[in-house]
Amino acid sequence: MIDIRKLKELVRLMVNNDLMELDLRDETEQVTIRRPSVNVPPQVTTAAPVAMAGSAPVAAVPIASAPAAAAPPPAEAADDRHAIESPMVGTFYAAPSPEKPPFVKVGDSVGPDTVVCLIEAMKVFNEIKAECSGVVDEVLVSSGTPVEFGQPLLRIKAR
């Protein structure tokens, strides 16, 4: 039987990397975790391969997903998209420097630690992380524009 800690770790791995299905096997065990959609907890199926005498397959057990790691509920009721809001007052930059390409563009996948932009305040450049998982749906601010606290910067669509 795969221990619960490992299972939780696998679920977190899936969510962070936006995987929909994970199938893990070795000589003694097999785990399949499927995420049909963001609002349904992942279904976990474990089974012992035939070689393990006397152990019966375990029925699929839903494991509550870590809600913080999954795509959070959408900010707008009309929208299933989540807005990344500015945590500070400053100037928005889409790319690490003018010659480099932007951190993210529409269609890119992001995870919680993905840097999506910079906000410069008092000559300090602050990396802003997505803190959610999904796909960039819209970039709302152009580089060099001042932003205020709470201002929506990007919209992320949960898968």
Added chain:
Amino acid sequence: MFGRVLIANRGEIALRIIRACRELGIEPVCVYSEADRDGPWLRHAEQAVCIGPGPAPESYLRIDRIISAAEVANVDAIHPGYGFLAENAHFAEVCRDCEIEFIGPSPEAMARLGDKIAGRRLAKSVGLPTFPGSEEAIDDPEEAVSLASEIGYPVIVKAAAGGGGRGMRIARNEEALRAGLESARQEAAAAFGNGAVYVEKFLERARHLEIQVLGDKHGNAVHLYERDCTSQRRHQKLIEEAPAPGIDPEKRDRVAHAAADLLRAANYSGAATVEFLMDANHDFHMLEVNTRVQVEHPVTELVTGVDIVKEMIRVSAGEPLSITQADVRLSGHAIECRINAEDPDRNFMPQAGLIEHLSAPGGPGIRIDSHARAGYRIPPNYDSMIGKLIAHGPDRTAAIARLRQALREFEIGPIRTTIPLHLRLLETAAFVNADFDIHYVERYLAGE
């Protein structure tokens, strides 16, 4: 003159500063918290920047976000208003480091006058009468006891870094003094992060008077005479007036001139108020110096014709004061009522929520400084003052009559306000005859 000024404040004082800016041809920029998103004053700013959630420590006290807003909005100066960061020398220093003018004194002048103990020493040096009391912070209770027996009980223990009535204990005997020293120290450490206390004489029946002063960056300083703020509850002012009724004009003149000298001695530019308690002999005893514009500045503006907020902005931009002492003349009498969203019948419980209807008074000699209007939702995060009603008349009797009528005409609801209390206070013999002391409101409320 500045092109753009950021107002690091909210509500009625933000509106006041917006007005002064517009008159001077300056573009006002406001910062606001999420709780103030619908603040009616914001629409009169050139630009408004959100700086955080409702609670002041997350917004109006966030020096980093305010400075960032100042930079993105490209302002030349910041006006701090009153409260919040107005008397924060560190904030003034950060402004200076970021090459943004702080509309107020330099951090050094602010620290020199804002610290009660250092301020008292400087006051003594210019001949401003202070209370008999300790020169410095008292650590040793024995020192306090021997000082108290010298100056005579009752005495009061006060926090050096304090304000708003906290960190204070009155002691009528040695035992109370020892206990008071301990508890005042603890309260001060908790409230202000600084447990230093000092001891001074306590006056039983005192009147609260204050002198308004202005200084510029060219060494000029003038006084704009006094205000009487004796109507207080728990050290919070309710009614203020100018000039002070029935005081000795020679003693007042001496103190007013000394207050201007104090500003010059401290190299202070901007507006300041020197607060005093006046005893039965009409002798003044300095309490503290407030290094900011005060809530009750309108009464002085009405009797002197000087626009204090515009002067603050002008001197900060390097202009000399627009008046000399000889230009300052008193005309008539002005009285202000602070309109608080509080229920005076339920222990002054603060009233947050929607103002459904509001009808403001008018007519000759009526001034209203308020951001409130029908449809405005009072947020719960800030102090309860929603406006100031000021009446001016040729003399005190006329001002009282005008103020009473204006209070009767002032309709706000359904939230409760202190308007009914003001009407009652203006009927008391104590107020009408100016036969009052700083505890008369509390005695009145207790039913004496």
